[in-house]
Amino acid sequence: MKGILKIAYKLLVNDKGKFAALLVGITFAVFLMVMMTSMFAGILHRSSATVLNVGAKLWVMDPAVNTPANSIPMPDYVLDAVRSINGVQYAVPLYSGGALVKLRSGTYQSVTVLGLDDSSLYGRPELIEGNIEDIYAENAFVVVKDAEFPKLENPRLGTEFEINDHRGVIVGIARVTTGSLFGVPTLYTTYNRALQYIPSTRFTTAFILIESKSKDAVPSIKAQVKALGYQALTKDEFIRKTSDFYKYQTGVGTNVLIMTVISFIVGLSISGQTFYTFILENLEKFGALKAIGAKGEELVYMILFQATFTSLTGYGLGIGLASLLIAVARLRLPSYAARITFPILGFAFVMVLIIAGLSSYIGVRKVLKIEPFDIFRG
Amino acid sequence: MAELALRATELVKWFGAGETKTLAVREVSFDAYFGEMLYIEGPSGSGKTTLLSLISGILKPNSGTVLVEDKDIWKMTSDQIANFRLNKVGFVFQDYHLFPRLTTVENVAIPLILKRFDWDESIDEAMKYLEIVGIKDRALLPPVKLSGGEQQRVAIARAIASRPDILIFDEPTASLDGDTGRRIVEFVKRNILNEKRCIIIVTHDSRIFQYADRIMRMEDGRIVSIEQGGGT
Numbered sequence A: 001m002k003g004i005l006k007i008a009y010k011l012l013v014n015d016k017g018k019f020a021a022l023l024v025g026i027t028f029a030v031f032l033m034v035m036m037t038s039m040f041a042g043i044l045h046r047s048s049a050t051v052l053n054v055g056a057k058l059w060v061m062d063p064a065v066n067t068p069a070n071s072i073p074m075p076d077y078v079l080d081a082v083r084s085i086n087g088v089q090y091a092v093p094l095y096s097g098g099a100l101v102k103l104r105s106g107t108y109q110s111v112t113v114l115g116l117d118d119s120s121l122y123g124r125p126e127l128i129e130g131n132i133e134d135i136y137a138e139n140a141f142v143v144v145k146d147a148e149f150p151k152l153e154n155p156r157l158g159t160e161f162e163i164n165d166h167r168g169v170i171v172g173i174a175r176v177t178t179g180s181l182f183g184v185p186t187l188y189t190t191y192n193r194a195l196q197y198i199p200s201t202r203f204t205t206a207f208i209l210i211e212s213k214s215k216d217a218v219p220s221i222k223a224q225v226k227a228l229g230y231q232a233l234t235k236d237e238f239i240r241k242t243s244d245f246y247k248y249q250t251g252v253g254t255n256v257l258i259m260t261v262i263s264f265i266v267g268l269s270i271s272g273q274t275f276y277t278f279i280l281e282n283l284e285k286f287g288a289l290k291a292i293g294a295k296g297e298e299l300v301y302m303i304l305f306q307a308t309f310t311s312l313t314g315y316g317l318g319i320g321l322a323s324l325l326i327a328v329a330r331l332r333l334p335s336y337a338a339r340i341t342f343p344i345l346g347f348a349f350v351m352v353l354i355i356a357g358l359s360s361y362i363g364v365r366k367v368l369k370i371e372p373f374d375i376f377r378g
Numbered sequence B: 001m002a003e004l005a006l007r008a009t010e011l012v013k014w015f016g017a018g019e020t021k022t023l024a025v026r027e028v029s030f031d032a033y034f035g036e037m038l039y040i041e042g043p044s045g046s047g048k049t050t051l052l053s054l055i056s057g058i059l060k061p062n063s064g065t066v067l068v069e070d071k072d073i074w075k076m077t078s079d080q081i082a083n084f085r086l087n088k089v090g091f092v093f094q095d096y097h098l099f100p101r102l103t104t105v106e107n108v109a110i111p112l113i114l115k116r117f118d119w120d121e122s123i124d125e126a127m128k129y130l131e132i133v134g135i136k137d138r139a140l141l142p143p144v145k146l147s148g149g150e151q152q153r154v155a156i157a158r159a160i161a162s163r164p165d166i167l168i169f170d171e172p173t174a175s176l177d178g179d180t181g182r183r184i185v186e187f188v189k190r191n192i193l194n195e196k197r198c199i200i201i202v203t204h205d206s207r208i209f210q211y212a213d214r215i216m217r218m219e220d221g222r223i224v225s226i227e228q229g230g231g232t
Helices: A002-013 A016-047 A049-054 A076-083 A132-136 A191-197 A217-227 A235-248 A252-292 A296-332 A342-369 A372-377 B048-055 B078-088 B104-114 B119-132 B148-161 B178-192 B206-211
Strands: A058-061 A088-102 A108-116 A126-130 A140-144 A160-163 A166-175 A186-190 A207-212 A231-234 B004-015 B022-033 B037-041 B063-068 B089-092 B166-170 B198-203 B214-219 B222-228
Touching: A002 A016, A002 A252, A002 A296, A002 B104, A002 B119, A016 A049, A016 A235, A016 A252, A016 A296, A016 A342, A049 A108, A049 A235, A058 A217, A058 A235, A076 A088, A076 A207, A088 A191, A108 A191, A126 A132, A132 A140, A132 A166, A132 A186, A166 A186, A166 A191, A186 A191, A207 A217, A217 A231, A231 A235, A235 A252, A252 A296, A252 A342, A252 A372, A252 B078, A252 B089, A252 B104, A296 A342, B004 B048, B004 B198, B022 B048, B022 B063, B022 B198, B022 B222, B037 B048, B037 B206, B048 B063, B048 B166, B048 B198, B078 B089, B089 B148, B104 B119, B104 B148, B119 B148, B148 B166, B148 B178, B166 B178, B178 B198, B178 B206
Parallel strands: A108 A186, A140 A166, B037 B198, B037 B214, B089 B166, B166 B198
Antiparallel strands: A058 A207, A058 A231, A088 A108, A088 A160, A088 A207, A126 A166, A140 A186, A160 A166, B004 B022, B004 B063, B214 B222
């Protein structure tokens, strides 16, 4: 069988024009599908940046909250009530809000401010400069060094700014695992300073972060939080809820889906059409092979091999091209939100197999129908 | 008495049905022997190519038998028929049907590869057949770079590569000029035909009749005469 597949391989790659056209079709389709889905994956990932960076295992919030960026403040008693739930080891408040910062140059820049529990600093980021204890100093803020950092004019330790007519001082520079989605720099401070510096509504607690005594206690905690009229979600559930919101309630998901389907159709059309032409041009030769003594299944293997080989090569090239473009884009635009995940690779692989399957199906049908007698008849 | 290579008995083949039904081959019977070059001759539409297909395991007759080694090939399964074509019959098509994307030697190696020979072994063996047909020096060229006569020789080398008992030529001189056609048939007669091989040629090129051992004339799907050929 190896020899027969080698013939198939040579018939395919020695027809350089057709082979190139097939590769271009599949590479282009994979590239488009991977780019669309990886951009979407990047957006979804960044939409949960706060959840990922703070890292709490259990989050309490108003049931109407869809994303970490749109919190609905809860009254203070909820924190006390949560702390009294059986199975809760500790629970701390988290402030999350937006503010306008006046920089030393006189320009204004909007920021996201996260206020950490004063006593525990639970959810604090990893500092790359400064000491976390300095966050208790007067007017202290920690700035996150991510893609948005330059928007604050690249502050250093000691850099001052104004926030709502209050003086602010950078006492630490931190790094986080995930940059924010909305292109806004992030400042960390204590919960109480956040309340003091930023105009707030009657209720102030954006989220309550819980550490349970054990994993088994989580369902019971969730039930008791629900009884209070609020919602407790694990980290993964909150990320999923955020993703679902963007997927199904914003139109972004639908648009990405449409674009992905279009990419698939484009790829299928180009490669299907080219492969069909390739088979048609070689149909007499396949008929001759049949006349010489090739069995139907051998011809089917040849076609499947050709389709699979082309598809997998195109898949590799498409993935490589998409990775290269994302890497280059990140060099120029650090905030570029795109990430190629294993599910995306798997998805593109399945799509490519479908393209290969459909393309070869047409070819197989044609080749199985050709009668050696037609070769004699001319 | 020469040994029997093939016996066709009362072969009937029609195409279409009802008013469009056309009888292509009508109760044709004949024997072909090892060591002979048998021509099937006749005007266009007389059923020559259809008869060739019936006896070579390519087209199933509506009735009649084709005996090779005392077995009716049309009682075989489709895989057995494919094996029969691969092992017992060699084809030289009118348009050669060489693969332009393969080299000449790879084209010749195809039947061997189909017989599951190792690739390198097939190529080595194919080289021997190219040597037999006198174009070994063209082995690595694609067939499109060869002349019509050379392509015909490649097709012959491919047909004999599987060492078939029966060689079938469909209009072997149709795409060649007179001299080249004659030279090819003469070459086949002298170098390819032997006591263990039967060659059946469909042609209406009277210039090559001199090489035939017997000439079977067909008209309207029937054999109208079987004559001795030139036999040179």
